[in-house]
Every structure is written in structure tokens, then in C-alpha cells.
Amino acid sequence: MSYLEFRSPAQPETTALKAKQQTKEAAPKSQIKRAFSDFVVKNYGDHYLKKIKQQRELAAQGPQLDLEQDQPLVGIIGGGFAGMYAGLILQSLGLEFELFEASDRVGGRIDTWYSKLYNASNPDQACLYGEVGGMRVPQFSADMLPVQQLTIALNTVLARNGLEDKQVNWRKFYYSSPVQRMRYNNMQAPIEAKDASLNPLNFDSAHGGDIAEVWLTPTSQGCETPYLPINMILEKVNQPFIEAINQSFKKGFEMLMQHDNHSMWSYLTNVFTLGELGEYYQESMGAKTDNLPYNVVSYLETLNVGTGMYAVSFVEMVIAVYDWGGSKNPYDPADPNIYMVTVDKGMQHFPDACKTVLNLKEGVQVTDGIAAQQSIGMIPGQNGQKGYSPTNLTPDAAPPPSVPKADPIVPTPVPGSVSQTRVHLNTKVVDLRYNSSLFSNYGGMEMGITDSEGNGQIKQYPYVISTLPNGNYINGSLGADFFQNLSFEKARALRECNYMPSFKAFITFKEQFWATLGSRQHAGLGVGTSDKPNRQIVYPSYGYEALGGVLQIYCWAQDAERMGALDDEARVNECLKGIQYLYPEVDVQAVFAGYDPEVTTKTWFWDNHAGGGAFALYRPGQFKNLYPALLTPEFEGHLNIAGECCSVHHGWIVGAMDSGYNAVFNILKQMQRDDLITKMQQIWGVLTYPDIDSKADQVKELEAYLS
Secondary structure (H helix, E strand, O other): OOOOOOOOOOOOOOHHHHHHHHHHHHOOHHHHHHHHHHHHHHHHOHHHHHHHHHHHHHHHHOOOOOOOOOOOOEEEEOOOHHHHHHHHHHHHOOOOEEEEOOOOOOOOOOOEEEOOOOOOOOOOOOOOEEEOOOOOEEOOOOOOHHHHHHHHHHHHHHHHOOOHHHOOOEEEOOOOOOOOEEEOOOOOOOEEHHHOOOOOOOOEHHHOOOEOHHHHOOEOOOOOOOEOHHHHHHHHHHHHHHHHHHHOHHHHHHHHHOOOOOEHHHHHHHOOEHHHHHHHOOHHHOOOOOEOOHHHHHHHHHHHOOOOHHHOEHHHHHHHHHHHHHHOOOOOOOOOOOOEEEEOOOOOHHHHHHHHHHOEOOOOOHHHHHHHHHHHOOOOOOOOOOOOOOOOEOHHHOOOOOOOOOOOOOOOOOOOOOEOOOEEOOEEEEEEEEEOOHHHHOOEEEEEEEEOOOOEEEEEEOEEEEOOOHHHHOOOOOOOOOOOOOOHHHHHHHHHOOEEOEEEEEEEEOOOHHHHHHOOOOOOOOEEEEOOOOOEEEOOOOOOOOOOEEEEEEEEHHHHHHHHOOOHHHHHHHHHHHHHHHOOOOOHHHHEOOOOEOOOEEEEOOOOOOOOOOEEOOOOOHHHHOHHHHHOOEOOOOEEEOOHHHOOOOOOHHHHHHHHHHHHHHHHHHOOOHHHHHHHHHHHOOOOOOOOOOHHHHHHHHHHHHO
8 A cells, every 4th residue: 555654653652542452453453444345335236236146147047158178268458466366366267368468567556666777686786676566565464465375375386386586575664663754844854753743843833834832732631641632633533433343344334434425634624523532622722513624634634645635535544544453463462563564676576476377377276375375364274273474574574473373284286387378468458349249149358459569459258357447448549449338337437436646756875874864774764754745755674784775755646746747857856855855964966876767766657557546546425336336347247347446455456456356256156157266265265245245154165175
């Protein structure tokens, strides 16, 4: 995901707040989004449920599919994680497919930039890279565990084929630190996070800001430790919904969805009242019936996310707050630390490993998948208990002692595999049409593709899974239109689903001044923040033994749009000014390695393969009105749309994976292959949404297989 965090880095972790957090541990916090997805489909997905039932009934009554031996069952559009995960599932089930990717690489919005000076075997050059796309994964979140399970299963396949050099390993991602820097509103000097909880950051009127002193004056009212009242607001905003969800998912979600038509900004300025601050309320703030002032909400947006981010759905924000607990250690509620991991030597190794396995005839086997699930606690091990001890962690990512060891089975030995090319790069899909007469009236999709030299071809498949970002359904090809004959609700959902712009830059320096000044060698510095256009400096979690290194600049929404509107060198100049603001004691220009695109610098804003946005982030009303529509298969079930926008895990790899899983599930249901659904669940785990099936029955089937 791409947020910094969901409460101000200046907010103190009070004794009261800790107590409330500990009382929440009884609820399955890390699976909140799965439960929410079930709730949305059950309560607002009438059209989806009706249509998918009709599609499956028609398929059961109609002609049966009779494929030629070499004819692939599924055509997959897009080589991001939604497409590749769907392909890996199909491969594991013995079902053939072809995958087409328009660019020269797989991974979609998982993309590592490597400087042209990068050299993995030279310590001074091995750190010269950065993550253009996703850069971290919560280590212990139950919802996110399938991402790690996938890497372990891939590594098993790669090892038996003598491809150990392609394996994926996880290293620690340093999410935060007490010495990460902060500076806002022309403060005289930057401060460190450990000193920020009682600092007004120049937002108060006494220092040139516009917020009344009552909000930024330290007090202990209603709390055992001093705090700034403004930093306690979000706790009170989220608390009623989180407590309701803890008591009952259904009642909690019903309460939350009453505000689905509000943005975060709208809720704070039109619904939430000062009286709801409870023990933190003071009369000088205003009447209890008043809403929060504009400038107070601006402060919250500025410190918690980025300019314009509070325009997104209030529901989206609250669910994200709750789900963020998946970054904590589930085996020890008293452990306050955030645990995240990233791929060693760059996230690009992960999709590259997927492609390598997809281009083998035989992929992940049943026991490969089960062992991988057990090793990270997706399911109990041989001892009947869940544990966490994956084999692909670097020493810095080792879990704390409070985490029990896993007891996985040993995968059944199988021989290596021959190659079989299924992934086709530099191949663009430009047209997609349903033809009911294909495959002896079974029906199917006709797909128009062009290669890098402009040569065209028509492919035919019984089923297609399209995983393009929604902006890429505008393909720019004359006479070819993805929207041809799509249903009204699907065309509208693809057009309206909100995507969040993102900006990243990577700037190389001859000296790692941030490490020397931060006194955090080999421990990571977290994220430095300011109100300058660049907004964030994400410090590397690696390479502190090198002389030089790379700083990553990261911002979203309106901040990203404004940075992205500049030319490339101007973007870098703005980033350098932002870095200088946080490091006034350093001559940043003197240690800058110089502007040399792809050697010392890289910036990214709009990418023609990303389709105009970094990740989906719903606006008000879109959970009710667009989410079920995005899930609905088209053309009597022969076309499935997938991608992280078709999940509730927006911006996470697991969101793309969940959508790919669901697309394959829909195809297997359409084909009446419950036997293959059972096998899929054995290998890849049980996913209940968005089809409303009995999870209990599925779990019993899996446990019976394990026994």
C-alpha cells in the first residue's frame, strides 16, 4: 500500500490508546477487508448475485466445451500480479492459457528501477535501486500472507528445476524510526519524530499558522500523558466504528455504510461533532454541536496522507485504519512494533520469478502449496498449530521470539519440468469481442493483438481474464474498442472507478548523509516528512555499508499531479529542494551525484501502461455502486475483469492476487469443475469472497485432505 500511516506521526501513543488497541485483539482484525467484501456483496450486490447465478445456470444447460488438445482455455490480458497469479493457478490445475503483456517486462505496478551503475556484487553499487511501484508487504497480516505463500511455492518449483538464482527472498522494510525527520510551515529547523508529539509544527496562530491555540496546546485532560488535542481527533473518529465491528461485523459494517456517501473530508466537516471528542473536548474549541474547522481537517490531511487524499471514501479510510493492524505481531498483542518486508535486491525479482515458473510446463504442485501455507501460518502445521517460519527470510527479517515456529509438511518430490512459453511480452491486446458461435456454440472471446513490430493477429479463447488498469481500456488503437458491447454497469464502473495518482523519484547521492546524521546504521530511518511538494523521503532499508546511496521521494494525489506536471529535470530540482529543507545543515547540491536519467535519477508519474493512476482508491458511494459491478463477469461469464480495483485491498499486491483467484473461481464454476475448485483451495488457500459460499464446508474439505 502507499500511505505513510493513518494517524499523525506526532500523535502520542497514550496509555488509553494502548488499552483500546489491546481490547481489539479478540477480533480477527487482519481479515476485516474480506469480511467487508462479503458484506458489500450480500447487501448491495443483488444484480451481481442474480447475474452470476443466471450465467452458471445457462452454462449448465447449454453446449459443453470441447477444446482441441493444444487450444488454451484462457487468454489473460496483462502481466501484472492479477494476470500472473491467475496463470499460476491455472497452471497448477493443468489448464492451459496464454498471457499477453504490452510492455517489455512483467510485474505491472511492481517495478524496480536499477541505476545503470547498479552492480549486485559490488557493495558500493548494490544499493543503487528503488521501487517505482509497490515496495513493502505487512509481514504478519492474515490477509497479506498469500503474497509470502506465493514466493515460497515459487521457490520450491525453481529449486527443483535448478533455478535457485531466480528465487525470491524477503528482507526487513524499516517502516518508521524515532529519528525520522519532520519539518512543516518554515519551522526554524527540522525535528525528529520522537520529539514531535507535543510540537505544534508551526500550525498554531502564535507561529504564523491559523489553528486556534486550544488545539495545539499540550494538556493531560482525560489522559495519563500529555498530548495535543488535535492529535487525538482521528482516534475518536474511528473508535465508534472499530468498536462496533469488533462486536459484530454485520452491525459494524451497517453503521459504517450509513456514511458511504461521505468522503473523509465531508465526514469530518459535516458529520463529526466536537462533542464526540468526549474526554478530549474543551469549551474553547466551540459548541459541542459544531463540526471540525476547515483548518483542523487540513492539518489532519497534511500530516496523515497528502493534499487531496481526504476526497476519497470515508469508508475506505476507516477500513484501512482497522486493517493496518495487520502490520503488528498477531502472536503478541503487547508487541508495539510494525513488521514489514520487501524483496531482497528489488521487488522486480518477484514478478520475474512468476514469469519463470509460468514458462515451465509444470508449476506449483498440491503439496508445494500446502507446505507454503503452513510455513507462514495460513493454515495449521502438522502439529495442529499455526506458526511462522518461512525459509526465504534474510536474517534482518527474522520474526521476534514471541512468534511460534511453523511445522510444515515436506513437499512431495517431483522431477523438473521442460519449458513451455505462455507469457508473451511486447504484445498488446487492442480489441476484445464476444462471439456466441465459437467452440461449437459454447461461446468465447475473440482477441485482437499486435506485436512490437505492429503485426496483428486474432486469437480465440473460451474465456478471457482482463487485468488492465481501468485507464488502459482506452487503448488508443484506431477501430478497436474494449468497451464494445460491454454492459452499462460494467462500462460505467470501469470509467468511474477512482484511481489515485502517485509520484516517485530516485535521486543518487555520493555520500549517505542521512545515515551519518541519523545514527541508524543498519537499522533504517523510516520516512522523513514535510509540507514541501515532494512530501516524503523514504529512506532505503538496505545498503548502509556503501559510500553513496539513493533517496526515494514519494507523494500522492494533488501533490503528485503538480510534481508530475513538471519536466523531468524540474521534478528532480523540486525533490532536491525538499531534501535540502529537511537537511539544512547539509550542502545537498554538493553531494548530489548529478542529473543523469537512468544513471543517477529516475522519476515516474504517468506511465502509459499504468493507465493514468497508481492504484484504485474509491470515492464516496463506489463501494455500494461500483464494487459489485466490477466483479460481475461479462458475456455470459466468458469475460472476467480482474485487478486490485476489483478487490477491497486497494493498492496491495494481494488485492490483485485475490481478483485473479476470483476470476479463475468464476471460470471453474462456469465449467462445473468443483473438483478443480477443491484442488485450487488445497494449493492456494480458501477465499470466500466475492462468491458467497460456505467457508466452513471449504475448510472441512481442506482439513480432511491434510489429515
